[in-house]
Amino acid sequence: xxxxxxxxxxxxxxxxxxxxxxLGTASTTLYNVLFAxxxxxxxxxxxxxxxxxxxxxxYERLIYEALHWLGFEWDEGPDxxxxxxxxxxxERLDLYREAAAKLIGESKxxxxxxxxxxxxxxxxxxxxxxxxxxxxxRCLTNxxxxxxxxxxxxxxxxxxxxxxxxxxxxxxxDSDLFGDFIIVKSDGYPTYNFASPLDDAAMQITHVxxxxxxLPNTPYQLLVxxxxxxARPQAFAHMPLILAPDGSKLSKRKHPExxxxxxxxxxxxxxxxxxxxxxxxxNPGTERETFTLDELVAExxxxxxxxxxxxxxxxxxxxxxxxxxxxxxxxDLTARLKTFLPDLDEATIERAAPALKTRLRVLGEAKALLxxxxxxxxxxxxxxxxxxxxxAAAVALSLLQEWEPVPIHDVLxxxxxxxxxxxxxxxxxxxxxxxxKKISPPIDYTLALLPKDxxxxxxxxxxx
RNA sequence: CGACCGGUCGUCUAGUGGACUAGGACACCGGCCUUUCAAGCCGGGAAUCGCGGGUUCGAAUCCCGCCCGGGCUACCA
Numbered sequence: 001x002x003x004x005x006x007x008x009x010x011x012x013x014x015x016x017x018x019x020x021x022x023l024g025t026a027s028t029t030l031y032n033v034l035f036a037x038x039x040x041x042x043x044x045x046x047x048x049x050x051x052x053x054x055x056x057x058x059y060e061r062l063i064y065e066a067l068h069w070l071g072f073e074w075d076e077g078p079d080x081x082x083x084x085x086x087x088x089x090x091e092r093l094d095l096y097r098e099a100a101a102k103l104i105g106e107s108k109x110x111x112x113x114x115x116x117x118x119x120x121x122x123x124x125x126x127x128x129x130x131x132x133x134x135x136x137x138r139c140l141t142n143x144x145x146x147x148x149x150x151x152x153x154x155x156x157x158x159x160x161x162x163x164x165x166x167x168x169x170x171x172x173x174d175s176d177l178f179g180d181f182i183i184v185k186s187d188g189y190p191t192y193n194f195a196s197p198l199d200d201a202a203m204q205i206t207h208v209x210x211x212x213x214x215l216p217n218t219p220y221q222l223l224v225x226x227x228x229x230x231a232r233p234q235a236f237a238h239m240p241l242i243l244a245p246d247g248s249k250l251s252k253r254k255h256p257e258x259x260x261x262x263x264x265x266x267x268x269x270x271x272x273x274x275x276x277x278x279x280x281x282x283n284p285g286t287e288r289e290t291f292t293l294d295e296l297v298a299e300x301x302x303x304x305x306x307x308x309x310x311x312x313x314x315x316x317x318x319x320x321x322x323x324x325x326x327x328x329x330x331x332d333l334t335a336r337l338k339t340f341l342p343d344l345d346e347a348t349i350e351r352a353a354p355a356l357k358t359r360l361r362v363l364g365e366a367k368a369l370l371x372x373x374x375x376x377x378x379x380x381x382x383x384x385x386x387x388x389x390x391x392a393a394a395v396a397l398s399l400l401q402e403w404e405p406v407p408i409h410d411v412l413x414x415x416x417x418x419x420x421x422x423x424x425x426x427x428x429x430x431x432x433x434x435x436x437k438k439i440s441p442p443i444d445y446t447l448a449l450l451p452k453d454x455x456x457x458x459x460x461x462x463x464x
Numbered sequence: 465c466g467a468c469c470g471g472u473c474g475u476c477u478a479g480u481g482g483a484c485u486a487g488g489a490c491a492c493c494g495g496c497c498u499u500u501c502a503a504g505c506c507g508g509g510a511a512u513c514g515c516g517g518g519u520u521c522g523a524a525u526c527c528c529g530c531c532c533g534g535g536c537u538a539c540c541a
Contacts, residue, residue: 014541015541016540016541018540018541048541049541050540050541051540051541053540054540054541112539116538116539119538119539123538126465127465129465130465131465131466132465132466132467132537133465133466133537134466134537151539168469171468173467173468174467176467177466177467177537178467178537179537181537181538182538182539184539185539186539187539189539191538191539191540191541192540192541193541195541196541211535212469212470212534212535213534213535213536213541214535214536214541215468215469215535215536216467216468216469216535216536216537217536217541238469240469240470241534241535243534245475247533247534248533248534248535249534249535279476279477279489280476281476283476283477283478285478286478286488287478287487287488287489289488289489289490306470306476306477307469307470308469308470308471308533308534309469309470309533309534309535310475310476310477311475311476312475312476313475313476313490313491315475315490315491316475316476316489316490316491317490318490319489319490319491320490322502322503326503357502357503358501358502358503358504359501359502359503360502361502369501409499412499416499422499423498423499424498424499424500426499427499427500428499428500431499431500437500437501438500438501439500439501439502440500440501441500441501441502442499442500442501443499443500444499446500
């Protein structure tokens, strides 16, 4: 969906560093990147750190790290500068202060000296009377003279606010229902609905692509932009929310699975993650399920975006991730597996790669499968019959010159044949002896991955 | 409370008045394959299209009402 008309497309994401990097941020970033790419536009990262209570610098780094992991890079941002900086709201306070002063000077905003307690009482009162709460405008008409602590409120002029949403079409809100909202907090910091539209205007943002929770905020922000005489963004796109299994918005507090880094730790591939995220709330209109980023750039359009929230389905993510793992070349899989298997050398991992490939949904599962290579399992209790068959196998194996899957396989099959039983009768006790588990890669791989003397020692121990 | 956004299999979704006996994917169940577990292949169950009214020869699709869910209504973003 290229927009050819007029100025260079400029989009942004504006996360607030108040906790771990959130899945929703990844999702929003993806859509911004897709739109910027297809329009050869600029993608900007801005840090919305106006909540001094909860902001922490380390959270900002977490956001960078998570986005980089997913393969996203921005053209402008706090860490790399750009022509519209600074890119941290805490460093742009003068801008907001000036704008607030201008609005007050023009009687489009006013100081409000009400205390949080007083406002709370107003709100409770409204609630008790079952009417929607709007600020009483007490400080507009009759401000107290004996107070010094104040916030700044925007004087809502009323009337309809219309804007274009690329997902939902033309939107109309009635601002008569709004009530005067706070634009500057008593600590001097701007609120989100003030700082965000100001920065979007100052940074020449042409399209605001963000989560659906901001849909009701948009008219507030437009009111501010209009009052200041700034240009509005050309269009908005409010993307469906990512929902928890219970249907509520995935939140940092209630849902630890919203933490992006968790997925890296468990061994999800970034490209699988991006693929799944793209499919959550959007579909190509075909039955295709796998897409690279480049393919998404080519296929994605806002008119095929879902209007309702989508539940995050770990099972489907697992499936897509498995698909990606299976499609990896052995050396690529090996490289990605390294951090998950610190006890193994690269050559061993690469030898195991073909057997691992069809058995992993996430890279982290490799550990359970290969643990026996560095952790000595306890000797199993084998029945006399099992012991007999393992003994026969041990003799055959000990004569083997070449300790590789194929010859191991061949020699074991001979033992199986002479036993007159199915392969499992021989293989399972060997598997138990060597790995201590009932589940492992195919027995020839399981043995070949281990040095021959170690494997033979474990077998010998089991048949003593 | 209110204006706002939604409501098709458990989940993600296709569907824009007749091709819908509502399609696909994940999950689930069964079979095949088989050296365990996977992968692969084949098959199966699973959606009164939130409910009730209209409009129409005909509605998942259009209109109205209702119900349910969500988001917002913060000196959070």
